[in-house]
Amino acid sequence: xxxxxxxxxxxxxxxxxxxxxxxxxxxxxxxxxxxxxxxxxxxxxxxxxxxxxxxxxxxxxxxxxxxxxxxxxxxxxxxxxxxxxxxxxxxxxxxxxxxxxxxxxxxxxxxxxxxxxxxxxxxxxxxxxxxxxxxxxxxxxxxxxxxxxxxxxxxxxxxxxxxxxxxxxxxxxxxxxxxxxxxxxxxxxxxxxxxxxxxxxxxxxxxxxxxxxxxxxxxxxxxxxxxxxxxxxxxxxxxxxxxxxxxxxxxxxxxxxx
Numbered sequence: 001x002x003x004x005x006x007x008x009x010x011x012x013x014x015x016x017x018x019x020x021x022x023x024x025x026x027x028x029x030x031x032x033x034x035x036x037x038x039x040x041x042x043x044x045x046x047x048x049x050x051x052x053x054x055x056x057x058x059x060x061x062x063x064x065x066x067x068x069x070x071x072x073x074x075x076x077x078x079x080x081x082x083x084x085x086x087x088x089x090x091x092x093x094x095x096x097x098x099x100x101x102x103x104x105x106x107x108x109x110x111x112x113x114x115x116x117x118x119x120x121x122x123x124x125x126x127x128x129x130x131x132x133x134x135x136x137x138x139x140x141x142x143x144x145x146x147x148x149x150x151x152x153x154x155x156x157x158x159x160x161x162x163x164x165x166x167x168x169x170x171x172x173x174x175x176x177x178x179x180x181x182x183x184x185x186x187x188x189x190x191x192x193x194x195x196x197x198x199x200x201x202x203x204x205x206x207x208x209x210x211x212x213x214x215x216x217x218x219x220x221x222x223x224x225x226x227x228x229x230x231x232x233x234x235x236x237x238x239x240x241x242x243x244x245x246x247x248x249x250x251x252x253x254x255x256x257x258x
Contacts, residue, residue: 012191028074050097054103099197124182
């Protein structure tokens with residue numbers, strides 16, 4: 001692939017946005033390549049976690065506006081429906097945990113792709129920007145869905161309308177992301193987080209992800225019933241039996257994601 005690096009590192013698939021001369025902004029080819037990389041991670045049984053990061057100084061500056069304005073380009077509707085919507089759905093519908101290491105500016109669709117991931121770790125120099133309002137657009141890539149749920153309606157409304165830059169430290173304080181680490185430690189910390197997840201009972205983690213997705217919509221009674229169903233499934237896995245056996249036998253468990 002030209003604009004996406006994808007490599008298996010043990011049980012983790014590392015995906016790197018690789019258009020650094022354009023601050024990893026998306027064109028059609030890059031968006032479709034990312035979809036292919038996510039599909040690869042979803043179906044490869046040797047992969048148990050995904051780690052997404054960016055090459056160079058930025059994580060992702062969002063959409064390449066020269067493509068968006070190109071009369072011969074895909075156009076805004078295709079960009080949203082064919083590029084970004086599938087990326088968000090692939091991240092959220094994947095049974096495997098997805099960790100994002102935000103290594104610099106995450107703007108527009110770049111910010112919202114990061115926020116769709118299960119765990120977001122950012123470098124101290126990272127910035128999150130809902131840049132859409134500055135050019136007369138609305139937040140896409142799930143921004144209007146995830147951001148209010150992460151930080152609250154009022155805060156999300158202000159950030160989306162004003163387009164303020166949010167530092168990594170402020171993002172952590174408001175609950176937008178999980179953790180901030182020093183710039184030079186980001187890639188180690190981000191990958192190690194994905195590796196830690198990959199070594200855990202990922203079948204149960206996948207069920208947890210499904211429950212979190214449903215909690216966005218379900219009333220309490222339906223969520224309780226769904227929890228009961230998922231707990232029955234979790235209790236029937238190899239990893240559950242291995243975890244309990246290891247606990248009783250006072251040894252380290254060997255989880256398989258089965």
